[in-house]
Amino acid sequence: MSIEASPPPARRARRSPEAARENILAAAEALLTERGPQALKLTDVAAAAGISHGTVLHHFGSIADVQTALMERMIRQLVAHILAADPPTEDPAAKADFGARALFDAFESRGAARLAAWLELTGETRRLTMVREAVQEIVRGRLAHHGADPAAAEDLILVSVLLAMGVGLFGPTLADLLGKPADAPRRLALDLLRRQIASLPPA
Amino acid sequence: MSIEASPPPARRARRSPEAARENILAAAEALLTERGPQALKLTDVAAAAGISHGTVLHHFGSIADVQTALMERMIRQLVAHILAADPPTEDPAAKADFGARALFDAFESRGAARLAAWLELTGETRRLTMVREAVQEIVRGRLAHHGADPAAAEDLILVSVLLAMGVGLFGPTLADLLGKPADAPRRLALDLLRRQIASLPPA
DNA sequence: GCTACTATCGACAAAAATGTCAATAGAAGC
DNA sequence: GCTTCTATTGACATTTTTGTCGATAGTAGC
Structure with missing residues (x-):
């Protein structure tokens, strides 16, 4: 047996495209108001939204597109x-x-x-x-x-x-x-x- | 002889530390007002000041210190x-x-x-x-x-x-x-x- | 002229940020 | 159940940004 107990594989959430975008934009908005525009980094937004940064790119294409969508x-x-x-x-x-x-x-x-x-x-x-x-x-x-x-x-x-x-x-x-x-x-x-x-x- | 004529080696400016810092901050201020805070990148500031980015670091230590000095x-x-x-x-x-x-x-x-x-x-x-x-x-x-x-x-x-x-x-x-x-x-x-x-x- | 000092540069390295991709895993329709 | 679709992920790659360091070149003092 392995030394470290493998953590229960967290069930991966799967949102509708609209909900996913909404989740991302809501997280980005919170980041913007709390820490300013310079906090709108790809990785930070993804972390705030609780997803991987690849998912952000899947839904928006680029971090710049996230920002314009948020605007x-x-x-x-x-x-x-x-x-x-x-x-x-x-x-x-x-x-x-x-x-x-x-x-x-x-x-x-x-x-x-x-x-x-x-x-x-x-x-x-x-x-x-x-x-x-x-x-x-x-x-x-x-x-x-x-x-x-x-x-x-x-x-x-x-x-x-x-x-x-x-x-x-x-x-x-x-x-x-x-x-x-x-x-x-x-x-x-x-x-x-x-x-x-x-x-x-x-x- | 080489194919390309070597350009006349541009005389390298040497400012006093105070003048160098002033030159850098003036360039940074112009960048800030014209293109916003996100334009205050190390390379951009150096280019606007007409010097290498290493020189900026020599005088300020970090780009963050440039920004606080500018503030x-x-x-x-x-x-x-x-x-x-x-x-x-x-x-x-x-x-x-x-x-x-x-x-x-x-x-x-x-x-x-x-x-x-x-x-x-x-x-x-x-x-x-x-x-x-x-x-x-x-x-x-x-x-x-x-x-x-x-x-x-x-x-x-x-x-x-x-x-x-x-x-x-x-x-x-x-x-x-x-x-x-x-x-x-x-x-x-x-x-x-x-x-x-x-x-x-x-x- | 010679020396000492250091502002400046450029090449390099490290870190951070962004983007690519193949594989995986929910969910819906059959 | 099985298939299809695709949202999601993590590993990898690229680009951008920042920082390090030795060599170079002005300048002042002698």
Whole structure:
């Protein structure tokens, strides 16, 4: 008999192609948000997903393809998350405030802000075309016919997105750096936006 | 005689250790801002600096040390850039406005915003201690004794930094995405801050 | 000029990351 | 059960990236 007892041969999981890809992308997303883009190595992703790196290549072809698939998946999730927000009121100012909060939620949860920074740093911003369409839908479909000046509404959205991404990406670090409570960035940014919303020319 | 004429042996440059390190870090900084953190490979940095990669290792020991040296250098430059801004007026509101513009300049020029994103994504935010001290100096030395509420001033600084970093990092892409002129993010963000400054409780 | 020092280079080596492939093993259909 | 299909694996190969080392070549001091 051999000195080492042979371990019970672990049953090998066999997923559907879709489930396999999903498993890999979920692991990659966790790696991205927890350890940054440079952690998206083939071996690391495979280990995080609990499979061999050959399997990753079987499903995606290359690690670069894993990364682009992850970008597109996260962008889709982000857009869906933002579009899903449905304001429960008709008052324009309240709707704008609700939209701003939804925007901040979207960029503070998960790794959305890190995704944006990742795209920016790697110059992959061309993948954001679908975001453009989503924003246009919001501007045209939800704001324009409320009587507010469309240009002013667009400007408001622009600074709102800027602030939401800034808070999502830098908020925690900045709060810590200034000795402020962790929720201060979000609160202050939303206060600022509320004031701006209130000053919008009414319908 | 040989078929190929031997090229004139290019005279080999010999820099002082300080100049050599400076040359390497400048090349690395250009790489970072133009092609992102993942471009900071040993060979790429050496090529950008016009030297062999062995020389880079001679001066820094490892590519990781090049990166940390670059982080610290850029942080120092950023802090110096911000602290150097000297408002030419005594009016508190005008001073605040001037400070905001200086902040935006700092994060829009060079790769300061990209540096911040790089630090955030890699979890190297502990290197920002000197930034904390610089901010405290500004808050205590320049704002506090002007009669404005110190807490309000700090909050104002917080959102200003958030906006400045957001504009510096995402401004161009976001403007393009929304079909706005390239200077729209900066202009809108500064407008927003001006309004907030004006509403500060006077001395 | 000569020497000492060392920044620089290039060839080599090691390590890390990516990719290839044949064999294996679940699962579904028969 | 048997066959077919293919997701999965592990061993191997290739490429990329990083690091080592001895030799070379500027430069300063003499």
